[in-house]
Amino acid sequence: MSGAVSTLGKKTGPTPIATTEPAWVRYTLLAVALSFMFLFLILPLATVFAEALRKGFLAYFDAFREPDTWSAIGLTLITAAIAVPLNLVFGVAASWAIAKYEFRGKAFLTTLVDLPFSVSPVVAGLIYVLVFGAHGWFGPWLNEHNIKIIFAVPGIVLATIFVTFPFIARELIPLMQAQGTEEEQAAIVLGANGWQTFWRVTLPNIKWGLIYGVILCNARAMGEFGAVSVVSGHIRGQTNTMPLHVEILYNEYQSVAAFAVASLLALLALVTLVIKSVVEWQHERELKAAANTPPENPHR
Numbered sequence: 001m002s003g004a005v006s007t008l009g010k011k012t013g014p015t016p017i018a019t020t021e022p023a024w025v026r027y028t029l030l031a032v033a034l035s036f037m038f039l040f041l042i043l044p045l046a047t048v049f050a051e052a053l054r055k056g057f058l059a060y061f062d063a064f065r066e067p068d069t070w071s072a073i074g075l076t077l078i079t080a081a082i083a084v085p086l087n088l089v090f091g092v093a094a095s096w097a098i099a100k101y102e103f104r105g106k107a108f109l110t111t112l113v114d115l116p117f118s119v120s121p122v123v124a125g126l127i128y129v130l131v132f133g134a135h136g137w138f139g140p141w142l143n144e145h146n147i148k149i150i151f152a153v154p155g156i157v158l159a160t161i162f163v164t165f166p167f168i169a170r171e172l173i174p175l176m177q178a179q180g181t182e183e184e185q186a187a188i189v190l191g192a193n194g195w196q197t198f199w200r201v202t203l204p205n206i207k208w209g210l211i212y213g214v215i216l217c218n219a220r221a222m223g224e225f226g227a228v229s230v231v232s233g234h235i236r237g238q239t240n241t242m243p244l245h246v247e248i249l250y251n252e253y254q255s256v257a258a259f260a261v262a263s264l265l266a267l268l269a270l271v272t273l274v275i276k277s278v279v280e281w282q283h284e285r286e287l288k289a290a291a292n293t294p295p296e297n298p299h300r
Contacts, residue, residue, distance in 0.1 A: 048266050052259035063249075063260035071237045072245035072261070075153065079228075079241060080221040083160040087217050091168025092210070096202075099176030100184070113169050116162055124162050125230025128155055151233030156241065159227035164220045171213035172206055179205055208283040212276065219272040223265060 053060055063069060097103075098110055116124065130136050132149040142149060149155045183205070187197045203210075225243040232239040240248065242265055249258035 045266055048259055048262050051255065052263040054259075055256050059256050060260050063254075063257035064264075066257070068237045068240070069245060069257075069261060072240045072242045073264070075156070075239070076222050076241045076243075078153070079157055079160050080218050082157050083164055083221045084214060084218050086161055087165045087168050088210075088214060090165055091172055091213060091217075094169045095172035095176050095206075098173050099179075100181055110173070113166050113173070116164075116166050121159075121163050121224065121226030122230055125159050125227040128159055128162075128227075128231050132158075150231055151235065151239060153239065155231035156228050156239060159231045160221050160224050163224050163227050164217045167217040167220060168210070168213035171209045171216070175206055175209040176202075208279065208286075211279050215272055215276050215279065219269060222268055 094109065094113055098106060098113075129150055131138060132142065132155065133139050134143065134150070136150075149158070183201050184197050187201045192200065223243060224241075225247075228241055229244055229247075232241070232244060234240060234244060234248065236248065242261055246258050246262045246265070249255075249261065
C-alpha cells in the first residue's frame, strides 16, 4: 500500500524520508549547531553566574541588600506589569482587525506592527524625547501642567510598550488568518453577540498563541535596555531598571554586584524559557489528543 488512510477517511501520502544525506553530514551539522550554542549561549550564561559567585554567596547576596537594587527590580516588574497587559489588548485588537476584516490601509497597519522590529530601540527612545522632552513638541505644555514623562516612570513605560508591542500581535495574526472566520460566522448565525463569539469561539482557538506572545513580550519588557536608557535619565533609585542598574554597577567597578543583578535577569530569562517550553509541550499534547480522537458518528 503506497499510502495510509487517516481517521477522517482521507488518504494520506507515504511517510516522507527526512533526509538522504550521509551520516557524517548530519553529525557535522549537529556538531556545528551544538558548538555554536555552547560558545555563544551556554558559556556566556555560565560566565555570568561564575562571576556573580566569584567572591562567595555572602558577597552575592550583599548586592541585593542595596535599596537601589530593590528599586531597580521593582521598577522593572512595574514596567512589565503595565506594558504587557496594554500590549495584550493592542495585540488582540490589531490581530482581529487584520485577520478578520478587509479594509483600506490594512497593509499599512501590518507594516506598522512590524516597525519596532526594524527601528533601533535607541531611536525609539529619542523619538519620545523629541515628543515629550522639555524642548519637545509637548514639552512646554507638560511643564505648565507639572506632568513629567521623560526621565520618569511614564517615559520608561511608553518606551517599553513601543519596543514590545509587536510580539503578541505577530504571534496572533498568522494564527487567526489560518483559522479563518467560519466558526465566528457560525456562532453569530446561531445568535451569539460579539463578546460571546470572542470569549467562547475566538479566545479558545488562540489561547496558546496568546500565552506564547505574552511570555515573549514579558521577557523583552524586563530586559529592554536601549530605549529605556534614553528616556530614563539614569536616576539611581528612581528611574533605573535592572539592565540600567547592571550598567551603572559595572561602570563603577562593582563587578560582583553587577553580575549578581545580571544573574537575576538571566534567571528570569531561564524561567521564561521553561514556561515557554511547558506551553509548547502542552499545546502539542492537545494537538495530538485532538488528532487521535475519532470523529463522532453523525448517524448515531
